Amino acid sequence: MRAITGVWRWRHNPLRRRTDRLEAWVALAAALLIAGGATTAGCLAGRAADEALLGTVRIQHEQRxxxxxxxxxxxxxxxxxxxxxxxxxxxxxxxxxxxxxxxxxxxxxxxxxxxxxxxxxxxxxxxxDERGRVVPRPMDAGTAGTHAVLAGLGSAAAVGGLIESGRRLIVWRLMVRRFRRWDQEWERAGQDWGRAGAGG
The missing domain is CATH 2.40.50 (OB fold (Dihydrolipoamide Acetyltransferase, E2P))
Structure with missing residues (x-):
């Protein structure tokens, strides 16, 4: 929500800089990617883990x-x-x-x-097992489901963290560019900028 208001706020502001608009758009894109991409990645990872673990449950119950x-x-x-x-x-x-x-x-x-x-x-x-060797009890479907949910949440968090890290890196690069431009402007203005009668 803050990303959307940031884009809207800078839209018609006469003091806006190009980097301000870019920063707001990057924040909006990151928010949308986290909401959509991280959720989708979590669902897909959770579903894949659930299928694999249920297969393991089935095999263990057949063999133990x-x-x-x-x-x-x-x-x-x-x-x-x-x-x-x-x-x-x-x-x-x-x-x-x-x-x-x-x-x-x-x-x-x-x-x-x-x-x-x-x-x-x-x-x-x-x-x-089938040969009489002592083995641990087989996993049950509830435990498999819990592990699948944890895998999905972990994947969603990892994807969200990667997106947020990318956003922070881009914002940091924009800030560095902004500071460099300020330094260039100060050098252009000269040593006696702001003094009475300077340039007159």
Missing amino acids: HLVWATVDRLISRAPLDPDPETSSQRDAHRRVIARWTAWDRSRHLGPISTPRPVDPGDRFRIWT
Whole structure:
């Protein structure tokens, strides 16, 4: 809005300089580009990220399976810690030797981290791939959507920042040109400009 009023204000002002009009037009063009270009870039980037992430979600849900694991034995207990927060965090992620049967019916035995404190014989669920290797849980559609929105917002902000940087660079160049012209005018006016009787 300020860019539009700037263009309108300088339109009929007798004191306007060419650089003033250029600066106002550059500000208006930058505002329009940010409103249109940055928004469009954000939408396109968000849509592309959403499609790619939903494809990843689909593949992960096809390739990862939830199976039951049974604790065979504890590898080690967490050492006593005077800080209750750190000790509870360690207890919540005990390493155990567990047995599980994979999606392809193959049997496995190996060390894994448990989501909660467990004892030998306890059962808990883990995610495995088709060969029975333990993997992280698959991404869900909600998480994918959140990442896509963040990608879109980041792209829009990046494009807007580039446009604003370009505008500032152009305005800086116009200011340098304006100062150079002022210096030239002062040199032309001479040392005794403004003195009584000068040039008379």
